[in-house]
Amino acid sequence: MQLDTAPTAAPTPNPARTSAVQRLFGGLPRQFWIVALGTLVNRMGGVVVPFLVFFLGSRGVSEDATGYIVAALGVGGLAGSVVGGWLADRVGARSALIFGLLAVPAALGVLYVMPSAILLGVAAILVGLAGRLFPPAAGALVARSVSGERRTRAFMLVHWAVNIGVALGAGFAGFFAARGYWLLFVIDGASSVVFAVIIALGIKRETVRTAVPTGKTGGYGVVLRDKLMLAYIGLAFAAETVYALSEYALPLAIRVDGLSPAVYGVTAVVNAVLVVVLQPVIYPLTVKFGRLRTLGLSYVLVGVGVAATGLASSAWTYAATVAVWTVGEVFGGIVAGGIAADMAPAEAQGRYQGAMQWVSSLTRLAAPLLATALFGPALWWLTAAAGIGGALVLARLGGKFKARLAAA
Template sequence: MPSSFRGLPPLVWTLFAGSIVNRIGYLVTPFLVFLLADRGITGSDISFVLGALGAGHLLGPAVGGLLADRIGRRPTMLIGLIGSAVAQGALFTAPGVWTMAASALLLSTAGATVPPAAFALLADSVDTGWRQRAYALFNWGVNIGTAVAGVLGGFLAAHGYWLLFAVDAGSALVYATVVATRLREPARTAPTKASGGLGYGVVLRDRLMLLLLPLLGIQLFVYSLTEVALPLAVRDSGLSPAVYGALAAVNAVLVVALQPFVTAKLSGLPQLPVQAAGSALIAAGVALTGLADSVTGYVVSVVVWSLGEVAVAGIAASLVADLAPADARGRYQGAFSWTWGLARFSALTLGVTLYTGVGAAALWWGALAAGLLAAVAILGLRTRIAQRTEQDLDLAA
């Protein structure tokens, strides 16, 4: 194992292992459209169910961040994981569109409560200088699990959709067991009314976070186009769905193979320049999709944005953790996760609308411009972030 991950506490490795198990169970969502069609649900009814699924990714982070600070990281993770398992069963047995939409909302909401609590727990357990590496390791676990799920999902779906639900629910319960039996939550500062302990006011009053989160959101929106608009581009090039599957595999292999070594090389460098450079690579790779019309062209674009993804791994969450007061880490990570959810939702709506309505070129080159401008703007916050984090370190000392 590269030196960048050595020295991390056991809790981080436990969360790493849990993230692999949990992500291996991320099977139902990618195949949900096929399941709905198999049950005779088509057209606007599919959009209704998928819309409910997307809404949960906005509701869950806000709830998860709040609960993480109120009742604790471990209880919040357990609520989310057990709730996910219950929702899997509800979704599979749901008799109609409305009940499926309600189950999909519960599923995504419960699942999205977990990351803010897990990220806050990492911040509680790791000193500032090691947080990027801890978050990068966690991200690596997610990608390992995703790679396995990509292979496993197709096999299980061919033998019955019920297997997807069974594995999803089972993986959530296994992770919940790990959280309940292996994780010990460090002592933390309880939120108080004086420090904004009643809700997200503490985040909304933080002017630096209000500048940083939208810029991160733009970068996350650009990255989310790789999941949303790339399949449309592959289809419009006359290529088969198998090509998109192969491109996803290229991304997974690159991230899993390179993440530990790239983190080892970059972890000693200043975070914001690395974040800006990696985000610029992602934007450039996404824009190259607009020039691709063959498998080779698409592979080149995927390699470019995958390298950017590896470079920025863990940095954004680490920045948010460093800026958060000790008693508000859950809500700060909840706000960051909510930004992530909003970016994905915007890619599904605005991104697809631009692609189909205005034209693919407007989307790809607009994404490049937005990504580069956001990277430059984040660099412009470098002094303010440094002053804030250094001041916090002085106070802690």
Template sequence: MTTTSIRPAQCGEPAVTRRSRPGRPGNPLSAFAGFPRPIWIVFAGTVVNRIGFLVGPFLVFFLGSRGIPSSQTPYVLGALGAGNLVGPAVGGWLADRGSRKLTMLTGLLGTAAAQGALFAAPNVATMALAAITLSATATMVSPAASATLADSVGPARRREAFALIGWAVNIGTAVAGVLGGYLAAHGYWMLFAIDAGTSLGYAVIVAVLLPGNASQEADAIPEAEPVAVAASEDSSSSSSTSSTSSTSSSGYGVVLRDRLVRKLLPLLGVQLFIYSLTESALPLGIRTDGLSPSVMGLVAVVNAGLIVALQPVATTILARFPRTPVYLVASTLIALGIALTGIAHSPAMYAATVVVWSLGEVAVGGIPGALIADLAPADARGRYQGAFSWTWGVARFLALTAGTTVYTLVGPAFLWWSALGAGAAAIIGIAALGPAMDHRSAGRS
């Protein structure tokens, strides 16, 4: 979050993880049953942290309250996105080369400090500086947390493990959505204070509960069945990735040499860009229609509420089906639902579009994170997750800069329908890569 998972893998050595026992049939939470302790620690910390996800959805409105005109809003939003280009890369590298736990703590403490700096910043320039620091420190956490998940369970249960953390994100976000609109109407300082406090709360959970030597956790699960995860490429895909036996000393070269991942990440990036429009262009649309910040809180509650209610059951049911077809159908729902934002002009219409893309988000579950974990060599999980998080950072940066610029200068309709076309192209590309991804993942099982 060398506090790795169950047992830190040495260069060239197989990483040993555990497969927990399945839950009881008919139990809607059975997909999440039996996970080892580190996963539940990350789950608890994520819930706490996401309850404080208040500033992001209301940042556009906060800037307006400070007298920042719409023409200057992209500077602060762009800086917020730019930090995503730094944090994931640093976090992934530190997670592999240093300590997952220390990486998480550094990011969480830095996030709390940056929240205070952003609120106190007196002008656009200092707001931008605080924003880039905030996003850089915040995004350091995800690669280390994701590597901890990948370390703690074998390929057979990673999809459910990543879905569990997605569920945690939305439990926290649902609470944040209820709080956000109310607090924003009574003073934006409350949003920043709670955001900083929950980051500190997650840091305390990690510092106190996440084991310093995660191999101790393996001994605490006597009923678990060991699963060996290959640390080097199988012979059938060696042409796609070279020198994986020396990944510990190759930095991000191990990711860049992986042809399959080089093709996959840009396609995922397109989809993440479309999803990130819900953070940047969606609030602009609500503000353009003359609606209050409480409407943004409403759509956040609809999104998070659906996921909180449906994620456990959906994960349990959809785990029976092949990963790639489920992901493609879910991605279609997300792209279509977000594009339909272009025809929404009332609270009810905005809520209806959110329902569509939220159902897609439920179906996606933890598939992308689990897929990246399955494609990664055991001793490069942090860097593969860092590359995935960096891709998300690039997508978010472009959504916050290019997305808002296109929205204001070209027009909302062009942005939303272009997003639909790009999403369709990405879905076709990922479908073409499906057999190669399945083959690689099977080779690592």
């Protein structure tokens, strides 16, 4: 009798569990995980800007001056997005990321010590600029480390890390603010330094894939000549402006209804929890649904959800409207970043990411103006029209987008 000497096979893991985890986290390179980890740390520590109004109040800055200083922050962000994207393609995404991150604590230090409203406004421009210098480089590093379906998944996970970090940071920021605003500045600056150290130690210069030699990069003409990308930027601007109204028009509506600020706190918790919980759950569905249809659905849900704010009158109805546009936010967060990366030529990833960051910065200036000028039924009808109209335009251009993305 011949004995079977083959080794005994190892127990087979649960296929369903393994495949679910693998579909979400598998096949992504070390470089991506380093950027994702640093992003999580950085967003957990990003606590100065959310409490900037309270910090300025503690310095005796008037309400009018506070508005100008917050606007100055947005102006700096516009400049930082453009410079950061160009720098990522010019000197390399790794170097640009480290430089931008180290600029943040320096700018925060300047803001903290400024003695007057005018100087605080100047410092706010620097903070806004520094805070937007590094995201295009981080996006370029992610885009250059993966391609195809993995790129979509990578940008989705970065968006997820951002929301987890913001949710965790919000949980302890108020506690530290009560013990002195200087502590918020220390935490915020330290989180950027930690991110820079993670990148410096985790990603060696020679492992970063670049498509063009350093110093051969042009300007933003490559983006401006790309008509399809300009259409995508226009759609993103409309969608993100509607979403940004949740930061301005929503609390204003709650105040007008005579409800407590705690109601706005409840809506913030609903948004954060739903994003963190739903994003990994919904991702497999969007793979089957298709990126463009997912993005169109995102436009509709965000537009209609924010518009429904005009119908709300209690804590529960406000929470219900937030749930609607939060699902839209999740859909958009899963696919939008990967689409922008696939639209970009390999040698211009930084500038394309910078253009998208610029749009995000611009919406933070446009939304408060829009909310102030049109608050009421006109604003809610406009947001619904923008969401539905954006989806229709995307569907109209769907063939061109599909051809472009298929070639990525």
